[in-house]
Amino acid sequence: MLGTHKLLRIFIGGSDTYDGQPLFKAIVELCLENKIAGATVQRCMYGYGRSAVIHSSRTIALSENLPLIVEVVDSEANLNKIIPEIKEMLDGGLITMENIEVLEYK
Numbered sequence: 733m734l735g736t737h738k739l740l741r742i743f744i745g746g747s748d749t750y751d752g753q754p755l756f757k758a759i760v761e762l763c764l765e766n767k768i769a770g771a772t773v774q775r776c777m778y779g780y781g782r783s784a785v786i787h788s789s790r791t792i793a794l795s796e797n798l799p800l801i802v803e804v805v806d807s808e809a810n811l812n813k814i815i816p817e818i819k820e821m822l823d824g825g826l827i828t829m830e831n832i833e834v835l836e837y838k
Contacts, residue, residue: 733769733837740804740811742818743781743826747797750821758821759802766814769806769837776801781826805832 748755756773763771776799778788787799804811811829818827 734834737769737805737832737834738808738811739830739832740806740815741826741828741830742802742804742822743828744800744802744822745797745824746775746800748823748825755821756800756802759804759818762814762817762821763804766810768804768810768814771802771804774801774803775799782824805834 742759744755744759746754746756750758760771760773776787778786779799780786781799787797804814808829815827
């Protein structure tokens, strides 16, 4: 797994759902089912997206709708297999992909 790979980032809302469960959980489970190398969910502290509305952990301290980023790492070929299904899961959001260099994976 060392060397050049891809990082897929999916920006979603914390309250987004898919098929009756949190969207972030559905995406991570899809990755696991497809034997993707790794997936991590991060809760964002402050930011905005397409709506141009600021979301902040300070103003919505107990809110479930803080922005989330799901980061997924694997080869481009493996990620391209799951991207169509991820797109179908999204009602809104942003998906990006970039090159990364994996230095350690144990």
